[in-house]
Amino acid sequence: MSALQIKKGSTKHSAYNLRPNFSDVEERHTLAVIVDNEAGVLARVIGLFSGRGYNIESLTVAEIDHAGHLSRITIVTTGTPQVIEQIKAQLGRIVPVHEVHDLTVEGASVERELALFKVEGTGDKRVEALRLADIFRANVVDSTLSSFVFEITGAPEKIDAFAELMRPLGLLEVARTGVAALSRGGAA
Amino acid sequence: MVVQALKDQGVDVVFGYPGGAVLPIYDEIFQQNEIQHILVRHEQGAVHAAEGYARATGKPGVVLVTSGPGATNAVTGLTDALMDSIPIVVLTGQVPTFMIGNDAFQEADTVGITRPCTKHNWLVKDTEKLSATLHEAFHVATAGRPGPVLVDIPKDVQFASGTYQAPQKGGSRRYQPQVKGDLEAITELVAALETAKRPIFYTGGGVINSGPGASQLLRELVEATGFPITSTLMGLGAYPASGTHWLGMLGMHGLYEANMAMHGCDLMINIGARFDDRITGRVDAFSPNSKKVHIDIDPSSINKVIRVDIPIVGDVAHVLEDMLKIWKARGRKTNKEGLAKWWSQINEWRKVDCLKFEQKGKVIKPQYALKRLEELTKGHDRYICTEVGQHQMWAAQYLNFEDPNRWMTSGGLGTMGYGFPASIGVQMAHPDALVINVAGEASWLMNMQEMGTAMQFNLPVKQFILNNERLGMVRQWQELLHGERYSHSWSESLPDFVKLAEAFGCKGILCKDADDLDDAIMEMINYDGPVIFDCLVEKHENCFPMIPSGEPHNKMLLGEASTKDAIGSKGAVMV
Numbered sequence: 001m002s003a004l005q006i007k008k009g010s011t012k013h014s015a016y017n018l019r020p021n022f023s024d025v026e027e028r029h030t031l032a033v034i035v036d037n038e039a040g041v042l043a044r045v046i047g048l049f050s051g052r053g054y055n056i057e058s059l060t061v062a063e064i065d066h067a068g069h070l071s072r073i074t075i076v077t078t079g080t081p082q083v084i085e086q087i088k089a090q091l092g093r094i095v096p097v098h099e100v101h102d103l104t105v106e107g108a109s110v111e112r113e114l115a116l117f118k119v120e121g122t123g124d125k126r127v128e129a130l131r132l133a134d135i136f137r138a139n140v141v142d143s144t145l146s147s148f149v150f151e152i153t154g155a156p157e158k159i160d161a162f163a164e165l166m167r168p169l170g171l172l173e174v175a176r177t178g179v180a181a182l183s184r185g186g187a188a
Numbered sequence: 189m190v191v192q193a194l195k196d197q198g199v200d201v202v203f204g205y206p207g208g209a210v211l212p213i214y215d216e217i218f219q220q221n222e223i224q225h226i227l228v229r230h231e232q233g234a235v236h237a238a239e240g241y242a243r244a245t246g247k248p249g250v251v252l253v254t255s256g257p258g259a260t261n262a263v264t265g266l267t268d269a270l271m272d273s274i275p276i277v278v279l280t281g282q283v284p285t286f287m288i289g290n291d292a293f294q295e296a297d298t299v300g301i302t303r304p305c306t307k308h309n310w311l312v313k314d315t316e317k318l319s320a321t322l323h324e325a326f327h328v329a330t331a332g333r334p335g336p337v338l339v340d341i342p343k344d345v346q347f348a349s350g351t352y353q354a355p356q357k358g359g360s361r362r363y364q365p366q367v368k369g370d371l372e373a374i375t376e377l378v379a380a381l382e383t384a385k386r387p388i389f390y391t392g393g394g395v396i397n398s399g400p401g402a403s404q405l406l407r408e409l410v411e412a413t414g415f416p417i418t419s420t421l422m423g424l425g426a427y428p429a430s431g432t433h434w435l436g437m438l439g440m441h442g443l444y445e446a447n448m449a450m451h452g453c454d455l456m457i458n459i460g461a462r463f464d465d466r467i468t469g470r471v472d473a474f475s476p477n478s479k480k481v482h483i484d485i486d487p488s489s490i491n492k493v494i495r496v497d498i499p500i501v502g503d504v505a506h507v508l509e510d511m512l513k514i515w516k517a518r519g520r521k522t523n524k525e526g527l528a529k530w531w532s533q534i535n536e537w538r539k540v541d542c543l544k545f546e547q548k549g550k551v552i553k554p555q556y557a558l559k560r561l562e563e564l565t566k567g568h569d570r571y572i573c574t575e576v577g578q579h580q581m582w583a584a585q586y587l588n589f590e591d592p593n594r595w596m597t598s599g600g601l602g603t604m605g606y607g608f609p610a611s612i613g614v615q616m617a618h619p620d621a622l623v624i625n626v627a628g629e630a631s632w633l634m635n636m637q638e639m640g641t642a643m644q645f646n647l648p649v650k651q652f653i654l655n656n657e658r659l660g661m662v663r664q665w666q667e668l669l670h671g672e673r674y675s676h677s678w679s680e681s682l683p684d685f686v687k688l689a690e691a692f693g694c695k696g697i698l699c700k701d702a703d704d705l706d707d708a709i710m711e712m713i714n715y716d717g718p719v720i721f722d723c724l725v726e727k728h729e730n731c732f733p734m735i736p737s738g739e740p741h742n743k744m745l746l747g748e749a750s751t752k753d754a755i756g757s758k759g760a761v762m763v
Contacts, residue, residue, distance in 0.1 A: 043303060044303060047303055086488060
């Protein structure tokens, strides 16, 4: 368990104590929230964000422990340090929430996202798309004579970059999963 | 099964209103005598009555209403209880599970609608889980920072039979908020109070929610340290108003000495309050030179509005106990010299006598009415409820509260129509006590249908209405910051309250002459039954002191003289 776990309310361990003052600088944080996998829990989390005016950049959710009925919600959010602290404390208050981890301050972490890109084109553009896909280690998961569907995983920035490159080459549709993230190292 | 669970949770009274989707539970209630059911006249009244009951007893209040409109009518009460941290358990009927989502008759997405206005809620789809869920509901409502919970029970789940589980000791595993404060932080706080020159205790509803033990510890702490103490609206009674260290309520309509002391202190010890905007005024000028300590059971209250130096998450009683222990072990030190100077400064502020008013002639000043009410009822076993508005602030200023759990008012949500049903709940909890609802005529009319409840159950609640034929607080704001354009803030076509009382079969008293006031109040107290007291008061009286919106504590308005253009355009957008 990380020292920065908020759930049980020990403010001594709050990252806030490391900060001298309220700051106006917006920060981007990745939060991992372990919740009971029950009806309505996602609505509680999303309702908290909309009701209190917090941002959600990305949100993913899936069951991670079938026997224990646990799901993991990964939220990427932005806000001032005060707002980020509030978000964590408010999440910790929700009854079916077990743990709230701020992966951004708890040490190094890895973030990955999966995306599917449908690109339409012929001739040079088609060849160029395929070549760039190779550079980005994207896989072709569907092909017709005039289109590809690429599958790509990576940090969100990599996917953004790939999207920029595909746009002039006939990008039709994008589907992204949102960020999944884990802390690095052996400790959970 | 539902009734069994309520009995096992120690419930003796339920406030409710039947309907199609709760008939099986009402059938169970019919066949027993241990739990008394109070039939209200509107579901909002049921929830406020349960709130009043909860606040006067410290036990959770219980509400039983039907699906659809029954549940939606309960929403205001739920929100009110959430804002003021009042433990209530609301049971709603729901259409049968197989009809959910079909827009069935009296169907509403109750858990969806009430999700943001409850601490937690449940839809029980399986009878096997019903009893455990009900016990969990009581645990969540009362553990940690208390609040309202709701259990939505479809009709087929009510009809089906299942295995009943008795409550487990200690509640559920999964919801166990921290009650013990961090000892390192408490030691830091003790060190700060040993040296503080200008300390102040700023206490709130958290002290009352923590139980009578917390109020006892607070009193011991205040007497032993000799520090001044002020309280929010919600915390009145935790420390006795007759105590020598009492400065009175603080905040927007708080006392001059309390607000000035908050502004000038060097150590602020917040115990179970939440830096609400009615307290802080302008946040960036709030008590600029003080070290701030915040004791709160809810981690999300800390650093939400005001950045504090020593945060302590824990239950007030536990933290105060540890704090006293540590302070005594370290030799009971305080900065005596600094404190003496601080008190002489506070006594200077007290000389301003910010609550002074002049009762001239026959027209009753509302302040005078409350002063007489205080004088004539203070020896009684007395509980006070209020509605919301000027009368509420005057009641907080002019009535004295010596003990916790004797003051029920809608603080956070500011719900007009709260006080009357709340007084019914209080009277249910304390049948022999003198329960008075200090009201304004407009607030009171919002839930006046509950007069039927008071009559049916012989609840001698006294409705003390300060009738100025105005929405007084709205009118005051329009006078101060909307150019005296009194848009829709007067009460036209008011009923004759005496005749209204007679129509319900209770007593009505009209008083419009200051000379008759004492006799009229005595008549109200001595009447054995509900009374509607129509006290006609000065129509244009404003409530002072007042911190104008957007101003800090030391920029208080004290009286009629200094109110012109007091609120800048920036402050005018704040309410």
